[in-house]
Amino acid sequence: MAVAGAIFGAAFGGWINDKYGRKKSILLADILFFIGAIVMAAAVAPWMIILGRIFVGLGVGMASMTSPLYISESSPARIRGALVSTNGLLITGGQFLAYLINLAFTKTPGTWRWMLGVAGVPAVVQFFLMLSLPESPRWLYSQDKVKEARAILEKIYPANEVEQEMQALQSSIEADKASEVSIATVSFQNFGTVTYHFGLNAVGSIVSMAFVDRFGRRRLMIVSMFGIIVCLIALSVLFYQASTHAPAVSSFESQHFGRNSTCGSFLKAYEPSNWNCMSCLKASSDCGFCANGDSKDCTSYLTRRNGDRALDCQLGNISVEIQRHWRRDRAVSNWVSNLIVSETFLTLTEALGSSGTFLLFAGFSTIGLVAIYFLVPETKGLQFEEVEKMLEKGFKPSLCGNSKEDDSK
Structure with a gap:
């Protein structure tokens, strides 16, 4: 139900983003988080927990698309990738911290009520901290609030770069045609990515922070997809061997x-x-x-x-944690993919077996790898406006990660 709520949250959040701004969208997401946590903690029947999960899902959907968008629009291009990756690292760290908090509450009176209710605390903290942050300069400029946008850019960029950024914003608002293209190309990766372990996820996030602005987004996405495919095939082999020697x-x-x-x-x-x-x-x-x-x-x-x-069942001495891997993306299709994976995973394992299911996901990931190679251009160090112009001209992939037009230069 949380994933289903996230689908509507992402769709509704897009409208809120455009109409009222990134800041208000994040504040609303915090309110939804808090309401959902309180409703679940105070539940007297299963329907209340379901309702609370829907509220949390709405908040997740809005935050998942708004937070990286706000960060990317409010940060210099040279460190934008690292900052967005930091957001992902904090999400992963939050998930790990949630496990520890739940462990602490297992022997506490009220157990699950505390586990669910404590989620409202970070929502309240973020709500009040968010009040001290400015609105996205890109959104302000799109609303003809040029002076406010300039004031924020002056705090972000050196004085000699502010005018250049203002001109770039103007060009972007006049020709904002690339967003729909960029949304459609990323959703393949999410469908094939269904397993993760905190340690590996954290390492991946740190590596991304360190190298995304040096080697580029496209190259890292291709490398990561290769890693995902290898891991899914390894899981398939592991479960096959476990089944054979069970x-x-x-x-x-x-x-x-x-x-x-x-x-x-x-x-x-x-x-x-x-x-x-x-x-x-x-x-x-x-x-x-x-x-x-x-x-x-x-x-x-x-x-x-x-x-x-x-619930105590184990497969020999092997313990495998299966989770939904939530990607930060503006596309509602990502949350639809999450819902499809969540609702069909057990059915697939019953029909294909665990080994066959992970092999199927490896196939989806392979499709994602092909899609990334042919559809996703490199955007390292580029302003939004430059990305738009590149997509308007058309993108042709090359093995090294740059377009053929760039290679010819």
Whole structure:
């Protein structure tokens, strides 16, 4: 529901951005975050948690497109990429911090209410800090507030560069045609990217901060896509090997807690002695397993009636964390892709197996790699206006990351 809310938040946020500015859009996102957190913390029924998740999703959708937009429009071109990457690093750091905070609340009275409600604290902090920040100079200029835009640019750029930036803003507002093109080209990457680990994500963000303004966005995107494809293929092989060498299911342990607690498919199986842990997952969405470290066998469970027990299940000694990988992008299609991945992942694993599902995502990532190569130009060190002019002329890819026109020069 949070992802579904983010779809509408991104769409609605685009209108708010254009109508009322980037600053007010972020402030509204903070309010939605806070309302959602309080509603979830005070929930007396599941529908309240669902409603709170929708509010949080609306805020996520608005913030995900507005924050990097605000940063990029309010920062010098020479460090813009690093600052936007910093935003991504802080998002990743926030996710890791959330795990630690939740861990701290596991033994606290109220447990999940605190876990959900504490999310309102950073929203309040950001709301009041945001009040002290200026509006985007690019948006101000588009609203004919030229003097205010100049005043902000004078705080960002050296005095000898302000006039040049003002002229660039003027050209940009008069010919703002590139945004729709740039939106459409990035969404492929999001669909194929569904797994991450905090450490690797943080390292990737730091590397991006250090090199994005030196080597360019396009080159790093291509390298990162290669890394994503390799990791997804590795996960596919890992799950295939885990499936092949999965521990056997113990009939004794499976029926120890009663036949009503055991997976029905296992009880009706012609040769249950041939079952292993993965057989439970493939049999039905109602079936799960728990590993037994002592006997090296596993136990078949009916997950609907033993949900708490099924949560303890492991695949041997391998622990894999699967998360939605939220990309910072202005396109609503990214959130649609997130929703599709979230809603179909378990169905895909049931139909294709875990190995086949990750291999399918690797295929989507390969399509994304091809799309990035042919559709995404290099924008390193360029002003928005220069990007627009480049896209108007047309972009032809080359192996080194520059357009063929630039290479000829």
